[in-house]
Amino acid sequence: MYDVIFSKKFEQQLKKLEKGLQQRITSGIERTRIRPHSYFQRLVGMETYRLRIGDYRIIADLDGEKLVILVLEVGHRKNVYKN
Numbered sequence: 221m222y223d224v225i226f227s228k229k230f231e232q233q234l235k236k237l238e239k240g241l242q243q244r245i246t247s248g249i250e251r252t253r254i255r256p257h258s259y260f261q262r263l264v265g266m267e268t269y270r271l272r273i274g275d276y277r278i279i280a281d282l283d284g285e286k287l288v289i290l291v292l293e294v295g296h297r298k299n300v301y302k303n
Contacts, residue, residue: 222253222287230278230291237294241276245294248273256282256289263301268292277301 226234234242252259252271260269260282271278277300281290293300 222256222282222289224249224253224289224291226291227293229293233294237276241274245273245276245278249278249289249291252289272297 234245237245248271256269260271260280262269263279267281269280269282271280275297276294277297278294279292279300281292282288283290
């Protein structure tokens with residue numbers, strides 16, 4: 221089972237969302253702990269992965285050697301991919 225680590229940026233972005241959405245996102249991330257590669261899709265040309273939960277996307281980095289999911293950020297699908 222993978223461990224989940226949340227970045228400070230993710231925690232700040234999550235706090236700005238409404239409570240019901242926060243619970244959907246955290247439960248969605250917890251669901252991926254057993255087999256994350258079944259849920260996450262790799263972003264084209266990048267080292268990161270995305271998880272889709274409704275209109276929101278979670279950007280994460282998966283480390284198969286250490287069994288860690290590093291959750292980097294969360295945002296609406298129209299804004300999350302812009303840097």
